Amino acid sequence: MAVAEFRNEPATDFGREENRRAYEAAIRKVESQFGRDYPLIIGGERVTTAEKIVSRNPAAPSEVVGTTGKAGPAEVDRALEAARKAFETWSRTDPLARARILWKAAAIMRRRKHELSATMTVEVGKTWPEADADTAEAIDFLEFYGREMARLAQAQPLTRLMGEDNEVYYLPLGVGVIHSPFNFPLAILTGMTSAAIVAGNTVLVKPSVHTPVIAAKFFEILEEAGLPPGVANYVPGDPAEIGEMLTTDPRIHFVSFTGSAAVGAKIHEQAARVQPGQRFLRRVVAEMGGKDAIIVDSEVDVDEAVLGIVTSAFGFGGQKCSACSRAIVLEDRYDEVLEKVTKAAQALRLGDPRRPEVQMGPVGSEAAYRRVLEYIQIGRGEGRLVTGGGAPEGLGDGYFVSPTIFADVDPHARIAQEEIFGPVLAFFKAGSFEEAVAIANDTQYGLTGSVYSRNRANLEYARREFHVGNLYFNRKCTGALVGVHPFGGFKMSGTDSKAGGRDYLLLFTQAKSVSEKF
Ligand SMILES: NC(=O)c1ccc[n+]([C@@H]2O[C@H](COP(=O)([O-])OP(=O)(O)OC[C@H]3O[C@@H](n4cnc5c(N)ncnc54)[C@H](O)[C@@H]3O)[C@@H](O)[C@H]2O)c1
């Protein structure tokens, strides 16, 4: 295989005038597409529905980014049949030919990079660098999983037995469903979909109701890259109406879900039930929420720690499963860190992320806005409000929430235990490093965590005892890179599937061992 070694897609340098102009032009282009309708795509055909999903700009909710078809049970049924039919040929297609479609899609994404990023700026409120990173990660997934399939398609190392020919083949599972979240509406959607299809499966893709337009653009790219009809079917819809069918239908071999713990647990339970006519155990890959902590030790570069906390807590308004929602600080550093983080949070520029200077946009939807404000109310009764505490003045009717910090929070308070998924950070004082790690571990989640320390013994202690799927030392706890930081969490953060890692494709395959005696 003459494919170049995998390398992460570089971030766009917005310090350069030509890149700023290109992004501004992309925003104008995306605005000119406002109000467009994107039908469902089933078996390669555009399917228009009477009911629509309306996608709004969370910074200016009167702006309709686009409308899309809304799949009901009849459309899901049709898509399942299309996927089942496509599986017959796609599962037998040369794995390298499947990989080449991913690489072609990556090339198209690079050409449309700013348009895709700008779509996320208006559809979900991502700032320029956050949107750019989302698109770059999507490209990385396509490049990486294509190479991973090529690797798995090669002869696997086995112990050789005289007189026998032994091989292992990685075969696809069948028809699967992709439920993707709103917060990485291109990267995670692309990663989940591309891994499943490059392994030879066929899928129904149901993106978040808040981000169906960027998902429709992903489908345009798959089509242009030459993906045969029916291999991936675009079926946005209301989970209350089609969610259960999309988990329990006996034609569905696997469910790949990324989202909240509550929904993931429900899907896990529903999927486990063997349905009449179902001749296999359904597989579930579930990547769920986090309540991630950064520990600041006594021996530390405080300014580095402050930067790491602010970036991890307020990047994309705290709407990352990896976001720091808990700062656990050793008592001799507590006041200094709290004061510096508060100042830095107050200095963040909030506003419509179409403007390049904006560092934090709105939260992704009206539902998110209401939930976050509700948690802030709860926090007022559970901790000392240091800054923020609600919606800022003068930003119109967008879903803006000020960066909010609560100090002196009890580790068992609700805002210390429940995922808020917004720009809300709680501070905890720890009497020892061991106590700090114990507080960090004491939630149902176990996704990311970070430690700022110059004490080697403490770092080794955390390496052993801090129980999370992605642990970072002396750096922020967000921003995992494909191929570099395989991503996924413990406990109620999910099935630890390690997206962007070398084990990930195995989740969408079954290994067949063939032995011939000569
Ligand atoms: N661990 C990770 O890798 C990771 C990555 C990104 C986001 N997340 C988590 O995702 C959440 C934010 O995303 P969200 O608000 O879109 O999550 P969500 O749970 O509301 O929705 C996720 C997906 O599941 C679908 N869904 C909702 N209810 C369903 C049901 N009953 N049956 C079937 N499907 C259903 C949604 O339509 C969406 O496609 C946060 O909890 C965040 O931590 C986790």
Ligand SMILES: N[C@@H](CCC=O)C(=O)O
């Ligand atoms: N992989 C992303 C988080 C994905 C969840 O929202 C990160 O590492 O920050």
